[in-house]
Amino acid sequence: MSVAKIRLEHVRKEFEVRGDNGGAARRFTALDDVSLDVQPGEFLALVGPSGCGKSTLLDLLGGLATPSSGRILLDGRPITGPARDRGVVFQQYALFPWRTALQNVAFGLEVAGVGTAERHDRARHYLDLVNLAAFANRYPHELSGGMKQRVAIARSLAYDPDVLLMDEPFAALDAQTREQLQTELLRIWRTTGKTIVFITHGIDEAVVLGQRVAVMTARPGRIKQVITIPEALRSDSEDVRALPLFGEVRHEVWTLLREEVLKTQAAQSGPVHGVAASGASRQEAAHV
Numbered sequence: 001m002s003v004a005k006i007r008l009e010h011v012r013k014e015f016e017v018r019g020d021n022g023g024a025a026r027r028f029t030a031l032d033d034v035s036l037d038v039q040p041g042e043f044l045a046l047v048g049p050s051g052c053g054k055s056t057l058l059d060l061l062g063g064l065a066t067p068s069s070g071r072i073l074l075d076g077r078p079i080t081g082p083a084r085d086r087g088v089v090f091q092q093y094a095l096f097p098w099r100t101a102l103q104n105v106a107f108g109l110e111v112a113g114v115g116t117a118e119r120h121d122r123a124r125h126y127l128d129l130v131n132l133a134a135f136a137n138r139y140p141h142e143l144s145g146g147m148k149q150r151v152a153i154a155r156s157l158a159y160d161p162d163v164l165l166m167d168e169p170f171a172a173l174d175a176q177t178r179e180q181l182q183t184e185l186l187r188i189w190r191t192t193g194k195t196i197v198f199i200t201h202g203i204d205e206a207v208v209l210g211q212r213v214a215v216m217t218a219r220p221g222r223i224k225q226v227i228t229i230p231e232a233l234r235s236d237s238e239d240v241r242a243l244p245l246f247g248e249v250r251h252e253v254w255t256l257l258r259e260e261v262l263k264t265q266a267a268q269s270g271p272v273h274g275v276a277a278s279g280a281s282r283q284e285a286a287h288v
């Protein structure tokens, strides 16, 4: 059997938080006993209620934080910190405002010591891949939200990481741009064979993008269930959203997630709100 690209073994993450009213600091469990394998070249989508620990998990995968217990292996070796084998794309476009699109994409290559001509060539190649070749010399404030997010994706691809870690990268975009970038990301994934872990609040987005969708529980986050998306929904030539099977799978994910969202709401606002929340419209609950 092949070695998992990423392996999470009983990962727990606690934070120390200040007590109420100046009380003693206490431990706060964000993630509890998370175990999961991601295969080489797999596209895994991760959904879960707000505050369940998704970004915390991505920080651990990125090496920006360390587990309180358990281990995370990349190619069979423990992650010891951030490295260029993993590219991270955040929800907010973390671009340098004083650099053009091209210079932003070239940034990681510059840090890695790649010469000017080569890094500009490579940056152009990745800008082209995200359909932004014509905007290479624009500054971030001259780009739309969707374009900025494309630049961020190109930047994370430019140093050719094996793994892309994406934390709600399309959440701030309008529906059309989001769908366009989903299509583009799938195309890039198909052509590059990268392993992608993609966090989202959108159930449709998870089902469209993921080969598997991992649903997390309310905090402390665990993996509640992992759903394998049927091959029939992985077509790049037809609108899979229109297939009845899409609706069925979407409903399965929605049902699992809704239970956890309701738990989160009940825990945050007491029993009265908890009951009221169960009457939330499907639309609201679907976009948690």
Ligand SMILES: Nc1ncnc2c1ncn2[C@@H]1O[C@H](COP(=O)(O)OP(=O)(O)OP(=O)(O)O)[C@@H](O)[C@H]1O
Pocket (backbone or CB within 6 Å): 015, 016, 017, 028, 030, 048, 049, 050, 051, 052, 053, 054, 055, 056, 057, 219
């Ligand atoms: N550095 C920290 N110190 C203390 N608590 C933290 C820290 N980082 C995150 N947390 C807490 O851990 C829990 C999980 O946070 P996290 O950001 O991972 O959630 P999330 O699933 O990404 O939520 P969202 O969907 O809203 O982005 C939250 O309750 C948060 O307050």
Ligand SMILES: [Mg+2]
Pocket (backbone or CB within 6 Å): 054, 055, 056, 167
């Ligand atoms: Mg988050």
